[in-house]
Amino acid sequence: MLTIGKIARATGVTIDAVRYYERERLLAPARKSRAGYRLYGADTVRRLKFIRHAQQCGFSLAEIRELLELRTRERSCCKDVRSVAIAKRAQLDARIEALQELAQALDRLIEACDDDAKPLDDCPILGALEGAFQGESRPRAAPAANRARS
Amino acid sequence: MLTIGKIARATGVTIDAVRYYERERLLAPARKSRAGYRLYGADTVRRLKFIRHAQQCGFSLAEIRELLELRTRERSCCKDVRSVAIAKRAQLDARIEALQELAQALDRLIEACDDDAKPLDDCPILGALEGAFQGESRPRAAPAANRARS
DNA sequence: CTTGACCCTGGTACCAGCTCCAGGGTTTAG
């Protein structure tokens, strides 16, 4: 039986985070000692490691909760887990692609600015950022201004 | 002279965001009409477009403020701007690489789970997430538990 | 003159994922 401090050190999660996970229903409410101290067993160590690893794999706490619930649901099988992972994988790909586009846009800007110490007025980077330039995608889907005139 | 609603529509930024940028010193305090209405000129339109484009390039508002300050500082030159862009580019690369590692880790998990509807107890994904697995990097740099015993 | 669109300020709420604090009680080492 581990107290919260010990399980925290054992799993590399802070004490506050453990309590937070309990509040957020990623951990079942812990058994308590007479004094009200939380007591944990090996199962919670495993669960916390699961959470940590899944976070490192890019899952949000909400997604992790979903995985954990899948695990305790009778009727679900491995395939369900797999499909969650695949969906996450696709999300990740989209995110990577978006970042790569950003990187390319930045590259174009950097390239345009061959480093011969121009005055700022001629800086092609600032100029490009100022005017409408290559991308100009995402017109922000009908800004709707404010709550006014909706 | 544009009122805030007009400049918002002209630049694709919400009214609230324009006011927020003013508070956060990305825009100089606007000139006001007798009634206290903010009035903007073409320079602010350009500045807002700059902000929007820079955001699309992955710059945070703090970084954008830095760029804008560079621009109004006498002694700075194009090279300074360029080096900010290059630093951002490097950051972006690191982020992309990290995500690609995640994607690979997920791929390994998905691959391990060849979809023949195993019961959950045998699910290799859940198993891998639970135990110490391939990566196990980043032991979270001395967790320090809580403020206690520091 | 009235309606409705627009603007103001100052404040609160939201997202995630914690972190930290006050003000207590408990356990353990010396």
Next chain:
DNA sequence: CTAAACCCTGGAGCTGGTACCAGGGTCAAG
């Protein structure tokens, strides 16, 4: 016995970038 180290609850604060609200003033059209 005492002091340090640990634990509790409940709540606030943080990050970034807004969104939204109340309660008011202003402006233009009909």
